[in-house]
Structure formats: structure tokens, C-alpha cells
Amino acid sequence: MRDPIIGCTLSLALLSACHGPKEASAETSASTRVEKPGDQKGYLLTREKLAAFLRYQSLKTRETADAGSEQQALILEHARTEAGLSVRDLEEMEAMIPTVIGKRAFARQLADEKSLETLESVKAKVPLHHQKQLEHLVGWNKARRAEALGLTEERQRYGNANVDLILTQEAELLRIWDSEIAQLTR
Numbered sequence: 001m002r003d004p005i006i007g008c009t010l011s012l013a014l015l016s017a018c019h020g021p022k023e024a025s026a027e028t029s030a031s032t033r034v035e036k037p038g039d040q041k042g043y044l045l046t047r048e049k050l051a052a053f054l055r056y057q058s059l060k061t062r063e064t065a066d067a068g069s070e071q072q073a074l075i076l077e078h079a080r081t082e083a084g085l086s087v088r089d090l091e092e093m094e095a096m097i098p099t100v101i102g103k104r105a106f107a108r109q110l111a112d113e114k115s116l117e118t119l120e121s122v123k124a125k126v127p128l129h130h131q132k133q134l135e136h137l138v139g140w141n142k143a144r145r146a147e148a149l150g151l152t153e154e155r156q157r158y159g160n161a162n163v164d165l166i167l168t169q170e171a172e173l174l175r176i177w178d179s180e181i182a183q184l185t186r
Contacts, residue, residue, distance in 0.1 A: 043092040045162040049085070050169060053093045056083035057176050100154050100166045101173045105181075107148035108174075110141050 059079035067075050080090055116138055123134040155163050166173065 043096070043158075043162070045093065045096070045165050047165065047168075049089055049093065050165060052083045052085050052089070053097065054169065054172060056080055056085055056090065059083060061176075061179070096158050096162060097166055097173060098177070100151060100158070100163055101170070101177050103148050103151060103154060104167075104170060105174060105177050107145055110145040110148065116141060 056079050059082055060076060063075045063079060064072050080087070085093075119134055119138050123131050123138070126134065151163055
């Protein structure tokens with residue numbers, strides 16, 4: 001992405017959209033709460049389902065490239081059935097995977113270890129009042145990066161096994177994520 005600020009802003013916006021609104025009250029009973037895909041750990045992702053999701057993404061990208069808007073729904077349905085996914089599987093994975101991968105993409109936008117080391121070395125060379133600002137910036141970046149890489153919320157929401165399985169295909173899923181972000185910014 002050409003501008004890291006735009007990329008970071010888009011990643012944050014997509015993460016917010018994926019998470020949806022927070023529960024109004026912790027006291028909301030399970031019987032009155034409407035379950036949405038990805039809301040609980042009950043869905044078990046398998047290697048086969050993840051492979052089917054990647055096939056679906058490939059078919060969807062290839063077939064919708066030149067399609068008009070009225071054809072897209074039919075093409076998406078065809079891609080889903082061709083990939084061997086049930087409607088529930090697709091809903092669950094479309095809730096889960098972008099949230100996990102979006103957070104990892106966000107982590108890439110934060111300073112990497114080399115950049116943080118550079119900031120640390122620069123900190124010693126600047127006046128004291130700037131050192132404190134740089135220290136705060138480095139601390140903030142390290143905390144956000146650790147949070148984004150650790151996926152604590154996502155592990156609680158989807159389960160360790162599901163998140164770990166998604167991360168086995170992280171490179172491919174990030175490539176898909178980047179491609180979709182690029183299409184949104186055109």
C-alpha cells in the first residue's frame with residue numbers, strides 16, 4: 001500500500017466493521033440474544049473447510065472480475081457451491097477469518113522490530129523532552145503490535161484451534177486481504 005496512514009485507517013475501519021457494535025449490557029441473556037455467525041466458539045473450522053474457503057475466494061475473484069452487479073449474487077452462489085461450502089460454513093468463516101486476518105494486517109502497519117530498535121537508538125540522541133515522547137510512542141506501538149499479533153480477543157471469541165488453523169494459511173489470507181483492500185481504494 002502506498003500510504004501507510006491510509007492503510008492503517010482502512011484496516012482499523014474494517015476491523016471495527018468486522019467486530020460490529022459491542023453488546024449493550026453484559027447482562028444480556030443468551031435466550032434473548034440473536035446469534036450472529038462467529039459469535040461463539042461452537043463452530044469448528046477444519047483444514048478441509050479452510051481449503052474450501054480459499055477455493056471459494058479464488059473462484060469469487062476470478063468470476064466476479066468482469067461481472068455486473070446483478071450477476072454477482074449468482075456468481076457468488078455458484079462459487080460457494082463449487083467450493084463445497086454450506087451457507088453456514090461461509091457465514092461463519094466470513095465472520096471469523098477477516099477479523100483474525102484484519103488484525104494481523106493491522107499489526108503489519110505498526111512499527112516492526114527493526115523500526116522500534118531505530119526509534120530506541122534515536123531516543124538517546126534527542127533532547128530529554130523528545131525522549132519522553134519517543135518513549136511513549138515506542139511503548140504504545142509495542143503494546144498495540146503485541147495485542148494485534150497475540151489475537152487474544154479473537155482467541156476468546158473463536159477458540160484457539162480456529163485461530164491457529166487460520167494462521168496456518170496467514171500468507172495466502174493476507175494476500176487476499178490486501179487484494180480486497182486494494183480494490184476498495186481504487
